[in-house]
Every structure is written in C-alpha cells, then in structure tokens.
Amino acid sequence: MSAGVPWPPSGFNELSPEEKVDYVQSLWDRITASEDRVPVPDWHKEVIRQRLADPDANPRDWDQVRDRITRELRQSKLKV
Template identity: 45%
Template structure:
C-alpha cells in the first residue's frame, strides 16, 4: 500500500530558497545512502553500457576533467 505524500511538506514554502535546496539535498543523501534500494531504470543501465563500450573502444578520445575545467574557467574569465 502506497502512502499519500504531502507535497511539499508543511513549512517547506516558508524556507528560503537556499534552505529548500539544503533540505532537498539532505533528503537525497538519505535516499542515496540506501543505494541498493534505489531503482535504476533499464535505459540508464543500457546508456551506461553504451558509454563504457565507447570509452573502451577509444580510451584516449576524450579530455581530462582538468582540461575541461581549465577551458571553462578561461571562458568564464573572458565574460567578466
């Protein structure tokens, strides 16, 4: 039997946006802590398999996070 969930919980709308974000993050952390209980749709699994196969076929095709981050920071610096 499913429970009816009140959306949003009482008092949520009185929180600041930052507090609402913190609340939602805390909820997600509680859910993610039980990772074996979190359902993973089949299409997510298929996409992960596809990406892994793509990486294994050409492991040097991408760029490192450090390279991407440096480009993003340079691009943002030019906008300022």
C-alpha cells in the same frame, strides 16, 4: 506518495530557495544511503554500457574532455 504525508512538508514554502535546495539534497542523501534500494532504470544502464564501450567518444577525465572540445572547435573553424 502516501496519503498520510503532507505535500509539501509543513514549513517548506517558508524556506528560502537555498534552504529548499539544502532540504531536497538532504532528502536525496537519505534515499541514496542505501544504494541497493534505489531503482536504476534500464535505459540508464544502457547509456552507461554505451559510454563504457567507446571511451574515446565519452572521455572520463577533464584532460580528455578539454582535448576533444579543442579539437572539435579547431575543426569547425577550419570548415568556415
């Protein structure tokens, strides 16, 4: 962080928890407005590659997630 920027910013400690979250969200929105300037660690990219390579292991829609969880719960109850 730059030596010229106060931390936390002036008035931040006086904000309510909800206002602090809103403030941080606003900062993040500003940072990500230029996606090409946000660094993505290699390990994030690797996780995405793995998840895309095996869509059954990593469902991307709610119906698939619910079905997988239901199936796993049923199987675990059968083993008891």
